[in-house]
Amino acid sequence: PPDIPLANVKAHLTELQSIATANGGTRAHGRPGYLASANYVRARLDAAGYTTTLQSFTYNGATGYNVIADWPGGDPNDVLMVGAHLDSVTAGPGINDNGSGSAAILETALEVSRQALQPSKHLRFAWWGAEELGLRGSQFYVSNLPAAERARIKGYLNFDMVGSPNAGYFVYDGDNSDGTGSGPGPAGSAQLERTLQDYFTSIGVPTRGTDFDGRSDYGPFIAVGIPAGGTFTGAEGIKTAAQATLWGGTSGQAFDVCYHRACDTTANVNDTALDRNADAIAYAVWTIGTAVPPV
Ligand code: PHE
Ligand code: CA
Ligand code: ZN
Numbered sequence: 001p002p003d004i005p006l007a008n009v010k011a012h013l014t015e016l017q018s019i020a021t022a023n024g025g026t027r028a029h030g031r032p033g034y035l036a037s038a039n040y041v042r043a044r045l046d047a048a049g050y051t052t053t054l055q056s057f058t059y060n061g062a063t064g065y066n067v068i069a070d071w072p073g074g075d076p077n078d079v080l081m082v083g084a085h086l087d088s089v090t091a092g093p094g095i096n097d098n099g100s101g102s103a104a105i106l107e108t109a110l111e112v113s114r115q116a117l118q119p120s121k122h123l124r125f126a127w128w129g130a131e132e133l134g135l136r137g138s139q140f141y142v143s144n145l146p147a148a149e150r151a152r153i154k155g156y157l158n159f160d161m162v163g164s165p166n167a168g169y170f171v172y173d174g175d176n177s178d179g180t181g182s183g184p185g186p187a188g189s190a191q192l193e194r195t196l197q198d199y200f201t202s203i204g205v206p207t208r209g210t211d212f213d214g215r216s217d218y219g220p221f222i223a224v225g226i227p228a229g230g231t232f233t234g235a236e237g238i239k240t241a242a243q244a245t246l247w248g249g250t251s252g253q254a255f256d257v258c259y260h261r262a263c264d265t266t267a268n269v270n271d272t273a274l275d276r277n278a279d280a281i282a283y284a285v286w287t288i289g290t291a292v293p294p295v
């Protein structure tokens with residue numbers, strides 16, 4: 001698997017920050033900064049050879065958009081999806097939440113193109129609208145999938161906040177190995193969890209589980225039984241002393257003190273966390289997407 005260039009991921013964040021700055025400081029659903037963000041992502045994917053769709057929906061009297069990008073080839077009956085929400089809250093530019101996940105999956109998709117990857121699975125990337133208003137874009141996508149199309153999706157990887165300034169390294173707990181919270185994900189989620197854990201193990205970074213508590217866009221996928229996984233570096237939660245010993249950073253402080261605030265700018269990103277997570281995404285896409293026989 002490739003090493004995703006951190007500088008390229010950060011260049012996407014700079015672009016998203018500029019879009020917010022030019023549009024009243026936000027990239028929220030229904031605001032011009034959202035559509036400009038979607039157009040930026042889509043243009044980069046089109047130029048790289050993806051087949052893209054701008055899927056529109058209506059929520060709260062405003063039009064929202066999902067950007068869906070298919071990489072031509074792979075088994076159409078064995079689809080791996082990778083997604084991140086592209087909208088911010090109205091209070092700020094949403095660079096860690098969730099420019100970080102959006103930029104990391106975008107650069108992974110562009111690396112697929114640069115390498116002319118020929119995966120065994122069909123790869124589909126998605127940037128969701130209106131997550132901040134209740135997972136509206138991902139819910140719209142899943143509920144409007146014809147049953148046959150839905151059955152082809154064998155896994156969904158979600159990345160929402162992967163560059164938190166006081167980062168933790170959380171992996172969605174597909175097997176409920178910590179025995180707490182929401183229980184395991186759909187069958188198959190444990191394999192997605194293991195693949196992401198394997199990457200962090202290979203670079204010597206310990207991970208901990210985080211529950212499928214319904215707070216991000218994997219929700220509509222697991223609700224219909226699609227296996228899911230992903231990583232997360234923490235939001236408003238407070239880093240404990242044990243977590244600071246494990247990962248460094250500051251105990252007694254939020255993983256992201258600028259969560260949902262105007263200060264969630266390009267200054268609100270931990271480069272090391274962003275780099276590690278981008279590489280983890282690429283590792284998972286290459287490992288799962290190119291497995292023969294497919295897993
Ligand atoms: N979805 C939350 C938000 O966008 C952040 C979050 C992600 C919380 C993952 C928990 C787990 O605000
Ligand atoms: Ca890297
Ligand atoms: Zn948020």
Ligand code: ZN
Nearest residue numbers: 097098160161
């Ligand atoms: Zn988010």
Ligand code: ZN
Nearest residue numbers: 173175176177
């Ligand atoms: Zn687990």
